[in-house]
Amino acid sequence: MGQLPIDQVFRDEWGRVLASLIGYLGDFDVAEDAAAEAFAVAAQRWPADGMPDNPGAWLVTTARHRAIDRLRRDRVLAAKLRLLAAEQPGEDTVEVTAVPDERLELIFMCCHPALAIEAQVALTLRAVGGLSTEEIARSFLVPAETMKRRLTRAKSKIKVAGIPFSVPAGPRLPERLAAALAVIYLIFNEGYGDPDRPGLAAEAIRLGRVLAALLPAEPEVRGLLALMLLHDARRDARFDGQDLVLIPDQDRTRWDWPQLTEGRNLLETALLETTLVETAPRGPYLIQAAIASLQADERLDWPQIAALYGELADRTGSPVVRLNRAVAVAEADGPAPALALVDELDLPDYQYWHSTRAELLRRLGRGDEARAAYQRALDLARTAPERRYLQRRIEET
Amino acid sequence: MQYALLIYAKPGATEALSTDEQEAVHRRYMEIKREPEVIGGASLHPVETATTVRAHDEQVLITDGPFADTKEIFAGFYLVEAEDLDRATDIAARIPAVRLGGCVEIRPVLVNEP
Numbered sequence: 001m002g003q004l005p006i007d008q009v010f011r012d013e014w015g016r017v018l019a020s021l022i023g024y025l026g027d028f029d030v031a032e033d034a035a036a037e038a039f040a041v042a043a044q045r046w047p048a049d050g051m052p053d054n055p056g057a058w059l060v061t062t063a064r065h066r067a068i069d070r071l072r073r074d075r076v077l078a079a080k081l082r083l084l085a086a087e088q089p090g091e092d093t094v095e096v097t098a099v100p101d102e103r104l105e106l107i108f109m110c111c112h113p114a115l116a117i118e119a120q121v122a123l124t125l126r127a128v129g130g131l132s133t134e135e136i137a138r139s140f141l142v143p144a145e146t147m148k149r150r151l152t153r154a155k156s157k158i159k160v161a162g163i164p165f166s167v168p169a170g171p172r173l174p175e176r177l178a179a180a181l182a183v184i185y186l187i188f189n190e191g192y193g194d195p196d197r198p199g200l201a202a203e204a205i206r207l208g209r210v211l212a213a214l215l216p217a218e219p220e221v222r223g224l225l226a227l228m229l230l231h232d233a234r235r236d237a238r239f240d241g242q243d244l245v246l247i248p249d250q251d252r253t254r255w256d257w258p259q260l261t262e263g264r265n266l267l268e269t270a271l272l273e274t275t276l277v278e279t280a281p282r283g284p285y286l287i288q289a290a291i292a293s294l295q296a297d298e299r300l301d302w303p304q305i306a307a308l309y310g311e312l313a314d315r316t317g318s319p320v321v322r323l324n325r326a327v328a329v330a331e332a333d334g335p336a337p338a339l340a341l342v343d344e345l346d347l348p349d350y351q352y353w354h355s356t357r358a359e360l361l362r363r364l365g366r367g368d369e370a371r372a373a374y375q376r377a378l379d380l381a382r383t384a385p386e387r388r389y390l391q392r393r394i395e396e397t
Numbered sequence: 398m399q400y401a402l403l404i405y406a407k408p409g410a411t412e413a414l415s416t417d418e419q420e421a422v423h424r425r426y427m428e429i430k431r432e433p434e435v436i437g438g439a440s441l442h443p444v445e446t447a448t449t450v451r452a453h454d455e456q457v458l459i460t461d462g463p464f465a466d467t468k469e470i471f472a473g474f475y476l477v478e479a480e481d482l483d484r485a486t487d488i489a490a491r492i493p494a495v496r497l498g499g500c501v502e503i504r505p506v507l508v509n510e511p
Contacts, residue, residue: 114482161505162398164481172483 006046009055010039014130015210017059019106020099022165025067028155032127034070038063054097061096103128104214105165111180112163119154120183126151128210129203139190139200177215181224181285184208188228193383195239201232212266219270223286226270229263230292232256244385247295255296264293287312302332319345323356335363351380355390362397370397399436399506400477400485405469407498408444422493429475429491434484437476444470469499476506 014035021031038059052058110123122140125131131139137147157163168176184207191200208225215221237250267289274282282290291308294301309325312318322345330338339360347353358373371394378390411419429435444463451458463470472494479485482503489501 112482114486161503162400162479162481162485164483166481166483168483 006043006051009051010042011130013056013059014039015103015106015128016056016099016101017063018127019102020060021063021067022106022109023100023102024064026165028127028158030067030071031063032155034063034067035059037066041066056099057096060099064096101214102165103210104167107180107211107214108167108176109158109163109165111176111183112158113176113179114161114163115154115157117183117186119150119157120179121187122147122150123154124183124207125187125203129207131203135199139197177218177220180211181220184211185224185228185285188232192231192235195242195385198235201228201235204228205232219273220283220285222266222270223283223289226263226267227285227289227292229259229266230289230296233260233263234296239385242385242388244389248300252298260296263289267293281315282311284312284315287315300331302328306332319347320350320352323347323350323353326360327356330360330363335360339364349380351377351382351386354380355393358393358397362393367397398479398481398485399508400479400482401504401506402438402475402477402485402489402492403471403502403504404473404475404492404494405499405502406472406494407468408470410494410497410499422497425491425493429488432488434477434479434488435475436478438474440473441471472499 017038018031018035021035022028025031025034041062042055042059046052046055107124107128110127111120115123118140122136125136125139126133133148133151134144136151137144140147167173184204187207188201188204191197191202191204205225205228208221208228212221212225233256234247234250236256237252237254238245267286270286271282271290274286287308291305291312294305294308306325306328309321309328313321313325323342326338326341326345329341339357342353342357342360345353354373354377358370358377361367361370361373374390374394374397378387378394381387381390411422414422426440430438447461447463449460449462449464451460451464475488475492477485477488479488485503489495489503492501495501
């Protein structure tokens, strides 16, 4: 009874309200406290009085009033804030009618490379995504107290080290954008790799949508969003109970086709732009999205997939990508040339290097070597579904 | 904000350069020192000249050499007044030690409130 829409509004508005308050108050903690207070007031009043026409503006206005009241009570703290310097008497009584969108500043602050990557992830989910500390702790399987300390430490570093609340300009933007995209993709993969934590993938997609809306001119942002949508569209078909199902064996009727189409449309427009602008080569997320799109075809175009993996390998220099390319080459040209590519790599600590070798050896009829390689992959496998899959493979080979 | 840019040099890295290159490195350090955001700093003599002071049971103990054997040696620092960490990073990235096998640690300076 009206409970769900408010929760929805809260989560959707949190990042925007918090960003606007940080921009206004110049302090993360003060802004977060004020935002939390405003949301608490809203939770009390809205169910009875109804939701205001512009919930975001209402929340920002309320939070500003609360923050200023509190600062008046705490002059020492106030003296440290840029608020007091900028403040004209009476300004705080003005109603906020349009909330400036400063979420981009917030995202770049949360994904600053001077913060540890786990801190970037947690902070982005908390500040931009509006997840509670407890929710984030549960998602990353750590005690709430640990997550709380991680967030506190990150916020303290932001303040003490002077990590800016701004959108990086000029030559700094591409690398900082790559860092922000990496954080979102990491959140996605945490959820995508584990059938028990589907919330994180959805959260990453939501963050991807926010970033794509804020940076409409960046094909890589849409590339990442397309990539996540395309992968996630297959979520219901990826597991049989707890067991992993590979794409060729997946039940295509269980794919989320509207989402798949959305991903493909995004991909197409982004690809078109990179084709038009010579100076902007296709970035790694766009290439991966193109591969994911091809992988969703009924009849797979393996030579094309292999070529894209080749392009991706050139862009990233990643041995894991080269391994994927070998898998595509196996389908396009047979297991022998693929095995040659795999053996060039030598990744003894990487589970999928062993499992890929095993698969190719099996196809070449080299059963003993295949079983040994499957066994090594099994020794390295981390999740139960993967272990079961490899165990089955050993028995079948 | 004030930051200390602590310069850790790889021993022998500068000495391995040609005389011209060494002079160029020295010029770079002087250029950075003259930038308006740089408000202080010092360049230190090699660690062979270091003396370490400790206290042990109320007894002051003086030893020759640096307090720890590390791969990189603390060689000097700049004190900068920069708008934020990104700006401090820009300056730090231009310090020659960074490209000579060393690194720069950026530490915000604790400023006492009046």
